[in-house]
Amino acid sequence: MNVNVKKGLFWGVVLSLLVGLYFAFETYIINQQSFQFSLSIDDYLNGFLMAGLAEEIVFRGLILQEINKKMAIWKANIVTALLFLVIHYPIWIYNAGFYDFFIGGTHIYVFAIGLLFGFVYKKTGSLWSVVLLHAFHNFFVTII
Secondary structure (H helix, E strand, C coil): CCCCHHHHHHHHHHHHHHHHHHHHHHHHHHCCCCCCCCCCHHHHHHHHHHHHHHHHHHHHHHHHHHHHCCCCHHHHHHHHHHHHHHHCHHHHHHHHCCCHHHCCCHHHHHHHHHHHHHHHHHHHCCHHHHHHHHHHHHHHHHHC
16 A cells, blocks of 8 residues: 555545536436435445555455465456455345346446556556545435
């Protein structure tokens, strides 16, 4: 976590701002709704900070790097993104129920986000970029 810290923080902030602009545009302009900020402090800490930090340390900081030692980065990123998708299954099943779990494009979306996080991590060489990006992404998804 101490490699390319400034570069990672810079790109994490820049990309998080872009994600925020996208979600603000989608929420306010396209859907004509507003953000719902009525969350508990636990939701903020667990959902955004801890999930972003813990998942990125495990998936990009450990798994992606280890798999990349054995295969090309693009293959390692695909495997890591699939594992990232699978780790979300239990909470989705718990929250949505078994039948609703299989409906919608959530699987494709989370797989694509996993690929994006892997790409950003490899380009910046810093976990901080994806930790910030993941945390802010979770924040915006939750307040919609």
